[in-house]
Amino acid sequence: MEQHDPHRTRKLRNLLGIIVSALFAVVGVAGFQRTGDPMLLLAFLAMAVLSFGIISLVFRLVDRLLDSLDKSQRK
Numbered sequence: 001m002e003q004h005d006p007h008r009t010r011k012l013r014n015l016l017g018i019i020v021s022a023l024f025a026v027v028g029v030a031g032f033q034r035t036g037d038p039m040l041l042l043a044f045l046a047m048a049v050l051s052f053g054i055i056s057l058v059f060r061l062v063d064r065l066l067d068s069l070d071k072s073q074r075k
Contacts, residue, residue, distance in 0.1 A: 007066045013059035017052040024048035 028044025031037070 006070075007063055009059050009063055013056060016059075017055040020055060021048040021052045024051055 024044050025048045028041045028048070031044065032041035
């Protein structure tokens with residue numbers, strides 16, 4: 001199922017989300033290896049998932065803003 005992406009932000013959103021999530025995951029794994037604290041690992045993995053969701057939300061809001069600007073210019 002292909003979704004409508006007129007501003008071509010989907011690739012950027014996914015790439016940025018994956019990079020930030022991977023960064024949190026790597027920091028969590030490194031911290032776990034150093035301290036042996038599983039709660040630290042779980043906290044960073046939760047932040048990785050949360051960061052991906054926040055980045056997706058921000059890009060969806062940017063898409064809405066760009067759509068509204070497109071509609072206002074057509075009038």
